[in-house]
Amino acid sequence: MTIVVLGGGITKDGKLPKHVKERLEKALRIFRKQKQAKILVCGRYSFLYPKNQLPKKTEARAMRDYLIILGMPKKNIYIENKSKDTIGNAYYAKKIYFIPRKERKASIITSEFHLARTKFIFQKIFGKGYQLKFVSLSSSLKSKEKAKVMERQKKLLKKTKEILTEMKSGDHNFLKGKLYKIKYYKEKRADWVIKFVTEGK
Numbered sequence: 001m002t003i004v005v006l007g008g009g010i011t012k013d014g015k016l017p018k019h020v021k022e023r024l025e026k027a028l029r030i031f032r033k034q035k036q037a038k039i040l041v042c043g044r045y046s047f048l049y050p051k052n053q054l055p056k057k058t059e060a061r062a063m064r065d066y067l068i069i070l071g072m073p074k075k076n077i078y079i080e081n082k083s084k085d086t087i088g089n090a091y092y093a094k095k096i097y098f099i100p101r102k103e104r105k106a107s108i109i110t111s112e113f114h115l116a117r118t119k120f121i122f123q124k125i126f127g128k129g130y131q132l133k134f135v136s137l138s139s140s141l142k143s144k145e146k147a148k149v150m151e152r153q154k155k156l157l158k159k160t161k162e163i164l165t166e167m168k169s170g171d172h173n174f175l176k177g178k179l180y181k182i183k184y185y186k187e188k189r190a191d192w193v194i195k196f197v198t199e200g201k
Contacts, residue, residue: 001034001105002078002097003027006089006118007043007059008111009197014056016066019139023109024063026137028070030107039067040078040097040106046197047084047185084180086118087160090125091175098130105131112136113149117157127170152193159184 005027008020016024024041031037043059057065060081068074082092097103110118115136122132139146163184167174 001037001107002103003030003037003039004089004093004106004108005039005041005063006086006108006110006114007041007045007063007083008114010043010045010055010057010059010062012053012055012198014062016059016062019111019137019141020059020063021066022137022140023111024066025070026135027109028067028072030109030135031072031076038076038078039072040080040093041067042080042083042089042093044081044084044088047180048189048194048197086114086121087125087163087175088179090122091172091179094126094172098126104129105133107133107135109135109137111139113139113141113146113153117153117160120157121160121164124164124167124169125172125175129170148192149196 005023008023009017010020011017027039031039041060041063043063045055045059049055058079058081060079064074064077064079067077078097080089080092080096082096083089098106108118108122115134119134122134126132139149141149163182164174
């Protein structure tokens with residue numbers, strides 16, 4: 001079984017936001033109960049970053065480093081550091097890690113505000129041949145900010161369903177050559193959204 005931890009932003013100087021650290025801490029607690037498990041940390045950095053202002057390290061590497069500080073054995077940590085959003089998390093996790101290793105079971109950890117979209121994306125991209133368990137964590141965001149993030153995630157879920165509407169369940173190759181090139185990734189985002197993923201707040 002593999003514990004998959006999704007990225008959720010990183011600052012320009014390589015620091016992880018609190019909600020991502022909480023995901024990693026939960027992953028470690030699960031690992032300590034199932035010591036045969038492995039942890040896969042996912043994420044390069046958001047596609048919202050300007051090309052001339054990229055973070056010092058990828059989200060996945062920062063996540064791995066944090067797990068090691070917490071006491072997680074390095075040999076049990078794997079990295080997916082190509083993705084730039086949740087769709088990419090699922091696509092690259094399946095293509096780079098799950099298919100080559102013939103791994104079929106996963107516990108996917110994210111925050112509550114991100115859960116509905118995460119479930120849709122992973123179930124759509126992975127398909128019926130996988131046993132996916134989803135673990136969501138209550139975030140420490142303030143109520144006003146949390147409501148704003150939840151509303152954004154609802155809109156993103158609707159947009160995501162539109163993007164993947166022609167994709168057959170489990171057919172990850174549908175995204176080959178398309179990821180990060182479609183119109184959705186070029187649409188303008190609100191300043192607070194960019195700040196949330198590039199400053200962790």
